[in-house]
Amino acid sequence: MTVDGAVKGPIREWLMANATGGRPVSDDQPLIRDGLLTSLMVVELVMFLEQQFGVVIDDMDVSEENFASIQAIAELVDRKRA
Amino acid sequence: MTHRAVFTLHDMARNAAERDPSGIAVVSGSDRYTFADLLGAAEAMAAALVEHGVRLGDRVAIYAEKSFVAVAAMVAASLAGAAYVNVNPLLRARQALHILRDCDVRLVIGDADKLAALGEEAPERAFVVGDQVPDVPRAGGWLTVAEVLRGEPGRAALPRVQEHDMATIIYTSGSTGLPKGVVFSQRNVVVGAEIVATYLENTSDDRILSVLPFSFDYGMNQFTTALLVGATLVLQRSAFPADVIRSLREYEITGLAGVPPLWGLLVQMGRELEERPLTSLRYITNSGGQVPAAHVAELRRLLPTTKIYLMYGLTEAFRSTYLPPDERDRGPACIGKPIPNTDIWVLNEKNEHCAPGEIGELVHRGPTVSLGYWNRPEDTAERFRPNPFAPPGLPHPEWVVYSGDLVWRDEDGFLHFVGRKDNLIKTQGYRVSPEEVEDVLIGTGLVQEACAFGMPDPDHGQHIVAVVVPRGDQEVSADEVRRACVRQAPPYMVPKVIQIHQGILPRTPSGKIDRQAVRDAYAG
Numbered sequence: 001m002t003v004d005g006a007v008k009g010p011i012r013e014w015l016m017a018n019a020t021g022g023r024p025v026s027d028d029q030p031l032i033r034d035g036l037l038t039s040l041m042v043v044e045l046v047m048f049l050e051q052q053f054g055v056v057i058d059d060m061d062v063s064e065e066n067f068a069s070i071q072a073i074a075e076l077v078d079r080k081r082a
Numbered sequence: 083m084t085h086r087a088v089f090t091l092h093d094m095a096r097n098a099a100e101r102d103p104s105g106i107a108v109v110s111g112s113d114r115y116t117f118a119d120l121l122g123a124a125e126a127m128a129a130a131l132v133e134h135g136v137r138l139g140d141r142v143a144i145y146a147e148k149s150f151v152a153v154a155a156m157v158a159a160s161l162a163g164a165a166y167v168n169v170n171p172l173l174r175a176r177q178a179l180h181i182l183r184d185c186d187v188r189l190v191i192g193d194a195d196k197l198a199a200l201g202e203e204a205p206e207r208a209f210v211v212g213d214q215v216p217d218v219p220r221a222g223g224w225l226t227v228a229e230v231l232r233g234e235p236g237r238a239a240l241p242r243v244q245e246h247d248m249a250t251i252i253y254t255s256g257s258t259g260l261p262k263g264v265v266f267s268q269r270n271v272v273v274g275a276e277i278v279a280t281y282l283e284n285t286s287d288d289r290i291l292s293v294l295p296f297s298f299d300y301g302m303n304q305f306t307t308a309l310l311v312g313a314t315l316v317l318q319r320s321a322f323p324a325d326v327i328r329s330l331r332e333y334e335i336t337g338l339a340g341v342p343p344l345w346g347l348l349v350q351m352g353r354e355l356e357e358r359p360l361t362s363l364r365y366i367t368n369s370g371g372q373v374p375a376a377h378v379a380e381l382r383r384l385l386p387t388t389k390i391y392l393m394y395g396l397t398e399a400f401r402s403t404y405l406p407p408d409e410r411d412r413g414p415a416c417i418g419k420p421i422p423n424t425d426i427w428v429l430n431e432k433n434e435h436c437a438p439g440e441i442g443e444l445v446h447r448g449p450t451v452s453l454g455y456w457n458r459p460e461d462t463a464e465r466f467r468p469n470p471f472a473p474p475g476l477p478h479p480e481w482v483v484y485s486g487d488l489v490w491r492d493e494d495g496f497l498h499f500v501g502r503k504d505n506l507i508k509t510q511g512y513r514v515s516p517e518e519v520e521d522v523l524i525g526t527g528l529v530q531e532a533c534a535f536g537m538p539d540p541d542h543g544q545h546i547v548a549v550v551v552p553r554g555d556q557e558v559s560a561d562e563v564r565r566a567c568v569r570q571a572p573p574y575m576v577p578k579v580i581q582i583h584q585g586i587l588p589r590t591p592s593g594k595i596d597r598q599a600v601r602d603a604y605a606g
Contacts, residue, residue, distance in 0.1 A: 021568035039321035063324040
């Protein structure tokens with residue numbers, strides 16, 4: 001699935017501010033496996049996504065698979081906007 | 083049926099394999115491993131440990147994500163007479179190296195990327211989880227677990243191991259300094275499993291979800307209780323709420339152990355749980371901090387057929403108290419009554435029993451009292467002291483643990499938690515010392531002085547506040563310091579609030595940073 005940069009940009013900025021310590025993060029970098037994103041932080045990220053993109057993320061969407069990388073998160077947002 | 087004695091962790095594994103060799107011991111994703119698989123892998127790995135120079139009393143670290151290999155490695159170390167040291171996979175190289183150096187590990191069993199990240203100081207000997215040894219200069223003496231498991235189990239003679247031998251070292255933070263290793267004997271581990279399995283009424287029909295890290299005494303306990311009774315341990319790497327709920331359903335989990343943040347996440351899934359109730363879940367247990375009363379009430383509503391056990395334990399004595407599920411509404415700070423086979427005392431400064439309602443220090447006496455802190459006689463002498471009530475004719479002291487936790491006992495004998503005597507921070511179920519946080523802050527190179535403390539937090543027990551003085555004339559923002567911490571420390575250790583202080587921090591007459599004065603100035 002292709003996802004436009006307008007979705008990935010704000011996600012990347014949020015991650016750099018809150019998870020990676022300012023380090024750039026690529027679309028495919030494994031966020032959870034690399035210990036950058038935890039289950040507690042994801043609650044804040046979900047709130048950010050809902051506000052930023054005007055989507056509703058269902059409880060059962062808050063899984064590692066959907067938050068594994070910027071690509072995965074952007075695809076989730078895209079599905080919710082559809 | 084023949085009586086099967088249990089003196090060691092590997093006795094549990096052998097007994098389980100003999101009772102029910104094809105029973106499922108471990109589930110990891112779509113993979114299932116029987117008790118025979120577990121014992122077989124552990125025996126092969128134990129032989130390899132001995133072949134690679136591991137001897138009785140040596141330390142073997144396990145630095146890996148949860149996996150069947152990580153579980154088998156604990157049993158393997160036990161068979162080889164070595165103490166296993168579970169290193170939390172969340173730890174970065176800086177914290178992991180402290181542990182490996184502190185207890186001078188002989189060999190590490192770990193994930194390739196984690197071992198490679200240790201750089202120059204990576205261990206000489208390692209078994210790498212997976213099929214390939216990473217391409218790093220230190221990897222000359224490393225081999226893969228896959229190779230190890232292909233070896234003949236009987237090729238090296240295993241030592242005689244008994245209950246007074248060391249079983250494991252668990253690193254935990256105190257009120258000062260970097261983490262210390264609490265040493266557990268085989269007896270501590272076995273009796274800890276027996277006590278907890280007794281009051282949770284575990285049987286071989288249980289399927290226990292392992293969400294917490296094995297590096298945490300309470301997290302290791304799900305494994306040891308499952309192994310003792312022949313229950314199935316389901317490994318759960320993700321603590322994301324949707325994943326936890328999927329696993330609870332898919333594997334029809336009967337027992338779930340968590341720390342307060344997990345319950346906060348589950349409560350947020352209320353509608354999901356209302357629509358599709360978790361009917362298999364027989365019990366949940368909490369430890370590692372107080373669950374907010376509102377969350378307990380909500381869990382009772384969402385899980386009407388599930389028993390809720392609120393537990394309290396300090397790593398130095400494994401487990402101490404629990405509040406049985408039929409006891410409720412004794413107040414949010416109630417930690418219940420002593421676990422079986424254990425005395426919990428509330429003592430005043432003169433070492434006398436406190437009257438009901440009077441606040442004193444929680445002191446633990448029983449068979450789970452550990453052997454002390456590895457290589458730290460002074461710290462050990464402070465926490466582990468002779469039983470003050472022992473009959474005077476006994477020539478040898480019996481060690482009891484002075485917890486540093488302040489509690490009181492009510493008229494019905496229930497204990498209530500008040501707080502800490504010292505500066506120890508309890509956050510997200512973890513114990514963190516102020517110095518550990520300050521070490522990370524100074525390690526960023528951005529600050530010259532730092533003082534960290536805990537502040538009450540409704541969701542996380544406490545959150546960490548740090549007051550820092552920028553280095554030299556540098557202009558540094560709190561955000562920059564925070565970002566640098568994120569790179570060098572696990573998420574739970576990163577201060578939630580960072581305050582920049584101009585000038586030097588307040589000092590005590592002896593010249594140390596005056597923690598109380600800093601706290602008073604910045605806690606508001």
